[in-house]
Amino acid sequence: MKITGVEAIPFAIPYTKPLRFASGEVTTAEHVLVRISTEDGVVGTAEAPPRPFTYGETQASIVAVIDTIFAPQIVGLRLTERELVRERLDRTVGNPTAKAAIDMALWDAFGRTTGVGVSELLGGFTDRMRVSHMLGFAEPAAMVAEAERIVDTFGIRTFKVKVGRRPVTLDTAVVRALRDRFANDVELYVDGNRGWTASESLTAMREMTDLGLTFAEELCPADDVLGRRWLVDKLDVPFIADESVVTQADVTREVLGGAATAISIKTARTGFTGSQRTHHLAEGLGLELVMGNQIDGQLGTACTVAFGAAYARTSRRAGELSNFLDMSDDLLTEPLQIRDGELLVRSGAGLGVDVDPDKLARYRQD
Ligand code: MUC
Ligand code: MG
Helix, strand or coil, rough: EEEEEEEEEEEEEEEEEEECCCCCCEEEEEEEEEEEEEEECEEEEECCCCCCCCCCCHHHHHHHHHHHHHHHHHHHCCCCHHHHHHHHHHCCCCCCCHHHHHHHHHHHHHHHHHCCCCHHHHCCCEEEEEEEEEEEECCCCHHHHHHHHHHHHHHHCEEEEECCCCCCHHHHHHHHHHHHHHHHHHHHEEECCCCCCHHHHHHHHHHCCCCCCCCCCCCCCCCCCHHHHHHHCCCCCCCEEECCCCCCCHHHHHHCCCCCCCCEEHHHHHHHHHHHHHHHHHHHHEEEEEEEECCHHHHHHHHHHHHHCHHHHCCCCCCCCCCCHCCCCCCCCCCCCCCCCEEEECCEEECCCCHHHHHHHEECCC
């Protein structure tokens, strides 16, 4: 089970439709495929999605930190020495998605070595999750039409609506149009990606009180410390912390400080090992959890559903598992399929998915 190689391969696959939100936009999935090989000839894989507007990482920085710092630190360790891996990687601050992809590739390799699925290794609670779809910025009519297509084609009935534009009525009109169109047949929540101030957020949430929102996510920056506490105190729905809770210490700080009341777990930023820690912390604190999407490709989505389905608390709510639908292609030999609003965990050892070598050859950038 000894690690013999760590590769970081940049690849780029265009989106058919860009995703726009308050902190940025994505037009091409410029991700990094991480492959970990062992002395037994096993290869574990995961993907890192660079999000400079969220974590400061770029595709080039992820490749560089893995090639020059992380790979030399972990080659020679055993797959089971995850705590040692974590301790070594954490000597470098930041770089969450690079670290997470290494962690998840290790779990995939361990599952393949032992012949057990990662989701079973993590907790094995269920084999599926309901799916929540993220609606990026557009005019109200276009966002309603997109939601109709997603309901009709995939049976998805939970939507996270991107908000955070000015004036706030641009976005509240979208949410109202969705509620008018679907009545109570869909679940709706909003994510501001820090686009509004605390007072704009409260104005918007008051304007939407009759619309039955389930959650509000990261409407204003956590760094507006007192403003955010003031806002969260006034809301009557749980306030999800997403990009403000990269580490478990962040979760503790934001929740105990009154700046969040629920947590988004993204395997793309905390891997499986860190996501377990966040899950257990949230359980101890009695917080609701949502499995978030770091605008993942299919490999990243397979990781999210493997983790989310592993626990009761992460599979209770619909998970954000559908952004890959807007990509023009992907790397897997067998594409993920969302049916009747659900995504199944892949059976098979490890993550249960394989990268198609021809597709990787077509999209790799090195
Ligand atoms: C999300 O939940 O915020 C958009 C920006 C980002 O960091 O993640 C995505 C989705
Ligand atoms: Mg978010």
